[in-house]
Amino acid sequence: MEMYGLKTCDTCRKAIKALPQARFVDVRAEGVPADVMEAARAAFGDALVNTRSTTWRGLSEAERGGEPAALLAAHPTLMKRPLIVDGATMHLGWTKDVQAALGVS
Template sequence: MTQRITLFGIPNCDTVKKARTWLQEQGLAFEFHDFKKQGLSRAAIESWLEHQNLDVLINRKGTTWRALSDAEKTSASDTEQAIALMMDKPSVIKRPVMLIDNGDQQQVNVGFSVPQYQSIFKK
């Protein structure tokens, strides 16, 4: 069974850089999707939300979040409005988002830490 790994993020994000480096050091093949340049579909965000809670997916600590109006911040608790916000301002998404597709099963992980990735890819 082949697994396909896609890492979503932006290339200049430090956490994304660490995740990419870790995956490369482990010899794991992955595709990088720059969602600022390549965009992000509503279907992709909806599929992530099938695996992760909205509160996990939205980065409430970043500069993009802090720059939002109070009305935008409040609207982010509604799933439909939060999806629209993430499509309009992808930097509000906690990075990286890693999709592991095993054909019949998908796994979505948000953020990066060495222990987190070690447990995901334990052999």
């Protein structure tokens, strides 16, 4: 299991604590592999872009109108977090539904 997020993100910290067996990948330092990002975009579409983030609020209107894939490539911190990859299954965020699907209480 791999978890993509930011080590400074409170939500990611909660997920790391609950899933100690997951390998954590800091997207700011290491990025997200292209194949994982493509699979995540196919699974979650535009929901992959976190429009409530500080990074999003710092973008100009012209930048916000860009292609989501290009935005995520240029600004990996725009990705909603955490992105959890468990084999062929992907989960986005740390909601109660995701926690239940991963067997975390």
